[in-house]
Amino acid sequence: MAAALAKAAPPRDINQPPLENLNLPGRETAPISEASPDESAGAAPEKSSRRKPERPLGQDAKITTGMIAAAAKLDLTQGERDREYERFQNHALQNDRRCRDWDAAFRNWLVGYVERRKRDAGRGMIPADYQPTAEDIAYAEAQGWDRQKFRKHWPIFRDEIRARASPPADIGAAWRTYVTRENRASERQHARDRPRNGSIVEVVGELIAEENRKNGSTDENNRAVDDIDFSAGAIDLDPSEYRFDK
Numbered sequence: 001m002a003a004a005l006a007k008a009a010p011p012r013d014i015n016q017p018p019l020e021n022l023n024l025p026g027r028e029t030a031p032i033s034e035a036s037p038d039e040s041a042g043a044a045p046e047k048s049s050r051r052k053p054e055r056p057l058g059q060d061a062k063i064t065t066g067m068i069a070a071a072a073k074l075d076l077t078q079g080e081r082d083r084e085y086e087r088f089q090n091h092a093l094q095n096d097r098r099c100r101d102w103d104a105a106f107r108n109w110l111v112g113y114v115e116r117r118k119r120d121a122g123r124g125m126i127p128a129d130y131q132p133t134a135e136d137i138a139y140a141e142a143q144g145w146d147r148q149k150f151r152k153h154w155p156i157f158r159d160e161i162r163a164r165a166s167p168p169a170d171i172g173a174a175w176r177t178y179v180t181r182e183n184r185a186s187e188r189q190h191a192r193d194r195p196r197n198g199s200i201v202e203v204v205g206e207l208i209a210e211e212n213r214k215n216g217s218t219d220e221n222n223r224a225v226d227d228i229d230f231s232a233g234a235i236d237l238d239p240s241e242y243r244f245d246k
Contacts, residue, residue, distance in 0.1 A: 055098060055100075056093075056098050057102055061089065061102075063085050066107075068081070070106065070110055071110055074110055081110075084113050092105075126167050130158050130171075132154055133172065137150065139175070143180075144183070153182060
């Protein structure tokens with residue numbers, strides 16, 4: 001016990017400074033910073049903005065070399081390029097557009113034009129003078145079409161096909177659908193125009209027949225009523241004025 005007390009370190013004088021405050025040789029102490037909390041956080045220095053200001057295209061703005069290069073990269077002809085630039089410029093002026101990079105804006109415009117052109121590439125893939133096949137003619141005749149009606153409707157059908165985004169895989173089937181559709185439309189029209197009891201068609205027919213009987217007319221004159229157009233709007237008469245109770 002006595003040996004342990006002898007080896008113990010002597011008590012430190014309370015009047016001496018602590019060891020950590022001594023400026024011993026070879027020991028450097030970092031100065032205490034007096035910066036504010038915001039400054040000590042190390043805020044990044046403010047960067048000056050290098051972005052271009054937005055500006056209008058201008059009425060007299062000419063196509064730039066960058067725009068020409070963009071059109072060439074998309075394989076556009078000079079005519080296509082100039083036409084699209086004119087449309088692009090008019091759109092920008094009419095809508096008071098402002099942009100930092102007009103070359104990039106025109107490049108995007110051209111990309112949209114090319115995509116629309118691809119979508120429309122299928123239009124008109126059949127020739128403008130596309131002719132019917134023997135099967136097309138035979139089907140129309142089987143449905144009661146004469147040559148005159150066929151010649152009237154074939155160009156209409158052909159233009160409808162050419163106006164589509166892509167032609168049908170089977171034009172013959174499309175033609176048969178067209179003929180069926182037209183026949184149904186004709187049937188509905190005939191049903192609307194068919195004389196009804198007390199209708200204007202029946203009344204006019206009876207009036208003509210009565211006049212023919214008085215005048216001793218022939219059967220040929222009796223059929224004159226068949227030549228009258230009773231379709232909607234052809235005769236400006238109020239049917240209610242000609243109905244009567246038998």
